[in-house]
Structures are given as C-alpha cells and as structure tokens.
Amino acid sequence: MEGLTLDHLTIGYRHKTVAGPLDGTLIAKSLVCLIGSNGLGKSTLLRTLAGLQPALAGRVVFSTEGSERDCTNLSAESRARLFSVVLTEKPDVLNLTARDVVAMGRMPYTGFFGKLSKEDETLVNQAMELTGTQVFADRNLSTLSDGERQKVMIARAIAQQTPVMLLDEPTAFLDYESKHATMALLRKIAHDMGKLVLVSTHDLDIARRYADRFITIDNGLKDTVPNT
Secondary structure, eight states: OOEEEEEEEEEEETTEEEEEEEEEEEESSEEEEEEOOTTSSHHHHHHHHTTSSOOSEEEEEEEETTEEEEOTTOOHHHHHTTEEEEOSSOOSOTTSBHHHHHHGGGHHHHOTTOOOOHHHHHHHHHHHHHHTOGGGTTSBGGGSOHHHHHHHHHHHHHHTTOSEEEEESTTTTOOHHHHHHHHHHHHHHHHHHTOEEEEEOSOHHHHTTTOSEEEEESSSEEEOOOOO
C-alpha cells in the first residue's frame, strides 16, 4: 500500500513546538483535506513535509511496493522527486510565461540550467492539457488571474511527477466557480494519477463535495468531520 506515514512527528521552530507528536498514515489515490482553525500548525506541517523547514522530532516514511523510505534526511533533489508543493504565496517568477513556470517542475530531473528532453516536454504538455492552461501557455504569469495562476502552479506540481502533492490553501482568493474547479481538478489528479494529494483548506462547504478524507491537528493527527 502506497502512502505516507507520520511517526511521532513534532513540528515547529527552534524555540517553539507548534504540534506533535503526530502519528498517522495517509494513503495514495486520495484527496485528503487538512482542516482546523488558524494556529493549529497546518501550514507548518505542509512546510515540514515539503522540507522547507526541519522537523523537531520523529520521522516521515514514504511506502510503496513493499519498500519504505525515511524522508527525514533526504537531499533536496530526492525530496523534490517525492513531494511537490503549492503554497499560498504568489510565485516570485512573474516575468516568466505560464509554460516556463510549468517547465520548472522538471528541474529535479534536469537541474536548474538543464535542457528539457522530449520526454520532459511531453510531461509539461500533458500537465498543461490536464489543467487547461495551454490556452495561455505563452502569456506572462503577471497577466493571469488568480485562478489561472493557481492552475499554472498546480500544472507545475503535476509536471514534477511526484507521488505526493502538498497544497496550502489552494482555493484562497479564488472566486466561487474557480474554487470548485480547483478542488475537482485535485480530486481527479488524486484518483486518476494515483497520487496522495494533501490540501489545507478553510473552504469546507466546497471541500465536502470532493475530499475523500478530512484530518485535523488536535492533540495529534486525527480524522474528523467538518462542521455543518
């Protein structure tokens, strides 16, 4: 069974524990929504899984095809082949075209200055087709709407070809229609591509329609049901 296991994971900063220990298993081919009030550590958990900040204690294990991989001390390149991440901050690449940004998803395999192979180009094209971003592939990212820009960042994560996708509030700042379209797309990615898609969100009314599972941080990592 492919998935991600949190084993007594404690998250936070050098002088402050935010949450933990966290224990639980998140299974592939599912859209998992991480919910709860601000300050629980949702963003901190995603950033820790992505390797953007170190864990304070415990470990994260990725399992697939009967093998396990401890993610605690992975190199940046190895981690980028396991986890792709879409954060709430607007990307600091607004002088690039949408296609340029999606192609950046191939950097874990080509290096920063690497040339895209035919296979890389195919993966970029497939990611843009799936997300409907081909129509504005040559437009500068700064000219896109928030919804279009979010699709580009999701396309980049798809092109990265990771088994785990982490998204922090991907529907924030989007209009109602775009929120639905984004969550429907993430569910399709999880189910059709066999990925574990872990999303933090406050849009519970929309998430209810698409999520396979809801979890929260409450004296540990626990399954929950959104309030109606």
